[in-house]
Amino acid sequence: MGWLPAPVEQLLGVALVGELTVVGRGGGPVTHPLIPLYDGKRIYMHSSTLFSRKLEHIKRNPHVSVSLTDPVAMTGRYGRATIQGLARVLEDDPHSGWERLILELWRRKEPMIDAFLKMGSRCRSSSNAR
Amino acid sequence: MSGVNAGQLAKLAEYPFVVVSWIDDAGYPISVAADFQTDTIRGSVALRAPQGEAVAIPTDRQLSVLGSHIRPKPGEGYDERRYLQLWGRAVAGGDAQHLTFTPNRAWGWDETERCPSSSTRSAQFRSRAATWHSSPPRRGG
Numbered sequence: 001m002g003w004l005p006a007p008v009e010q011l012l013g014v015a016l017v018g019e020l021t022v023v024g025r026g027g028g029p030v031t032h033p034l035i036p037l038y039d040g041k042r043i044y045m046h047s048s049t050l051f052s053r054k055l056e057h058i059k060r061n062p063h064v065s066v067s068l069t070d071p072v073a074m075t076g077r078y079g080r081a082t083i084q085g086l087a088r089v090l091e092d093d094p095h096s097g098w099e100r101l102i103l104e105l106w107r108r109k110e111p112m113i114d115a116f117l118k119m120g121s122r123c124r125s126s127s128n129a130r
Numbered sequence: 131m132s133g134v135n136a137g138q139l140a141k142l143a144e145y146p147f148v149v150v151s152w153i154d155d156a157g158y159p160i161s162v163a164a165d166f167q168t169d170t171i172r173g174s175v176a177l178r179a180p181q182g183e184a185v186a187i188p189t190d191r192q193l194s195v196l197g198s199h200i201r202p203k204p205g206e207g208y209d210e211r212r213y214l215q216l217w218g219r220a221v222a223g224g225d226a227q228h229l230t231f232t233p234n235r236a237w238g239w240d241e242t243e244r245c246p247s248s249s250t251r252s253a254q255f256r257s258r259a260a261t262w263h264s265s266p267p268r269r270g271g
Contacts (some may be wrong), residue, residue: 001220016200016207016208016213017198017200017201017208019149019151019161019196019198021151021159021160021161021194022159023153023157023159026192027153027192028152028153028191028194028217029151029152029153029159029160029161029193029194029224030191030194030215031149031151031196031215032170033160033198033200033211033213035197042212057166061157063153063158064158064159065152065157065158065159065161065162067149067161067162069147069149069161069163070147070168070198072199072200072202073202073208075202082160082162084158084159084160090190101207109207110207110208111206111207112203112206112207113204119270120175123155
């Protein structure tokens with residue numbers, strides 16, 4: 001499949017949550033639990049675009065890590081891994097570009113995503129992504 | 131007493147383990163999972179890194195300590211998302227395997243408190259428009 005060690009790719013393939021850690025404004029770690037979407041080359045994650053502190057942090061310092069730790073979020077698998085790398089914010093086409101990149105990967109982990117997308121918003125809350 | 135209140139520590143105690151993160155000497159974040167025990171009187175958290183971890187939790191820099199929860203829903207996805215993150219520093223504990231972490235700041239999020247209706251997820255999907263990727267990882271495993 002990809003180039004990460006097979007056990008790590010297996011965890012990425014099932015993980016409903018991974019911990020994205022970025023370098024905060026003061027130089028310390030800031031961690032965000034997010035769903036990791038892996039296409040065999042890159043790990044994609046997603047965020048609100050407005051007032052997102054993690055995006056600000058990444059733009060200022062692209063050094064990040066993604067850790068996989070929770071067996072409950074990995075269909076009972078007990079392996080753990082931390083992956084370090086450089087992140088880049090993709091915001092060229094915030095309206096539909098993200099769907100082309102990650103929707104199919106996302107759908108495999110969260111089949112209800114299509115229903116969520118159709119339902120629209122009944123409770124505005126984007127602060128979790130800050 | 132630390133800058134984190136007993137209620138926040140009590141909430142942390144509800145998680146089965148924590149993820150401890152810091153910035154390594156190369157400037158990259160790194161994380162390990164750890165067993166822990168809160169002390170609401172002292173305002174501290176005793177951390178124990180699981181055996182077999184290749185890296186040790188440092189005592190010379192800022193740490194974040196995160197408890198996180200979801201409930202998988204096969205065929206659907208997941209819900210019950212919540213997390214609590216504390217920041218502070220650690221000192222060596224009473225033995226070689228334990229450290230005492232004293233937090234000075236906390237931040238948490240719970241989807242049931244933010245949006246108690248069953249439609250919690252939908253709003254967030256609407257708001258997510260940016261993606262990013264990490265490439266290439268320096269280390270895996």
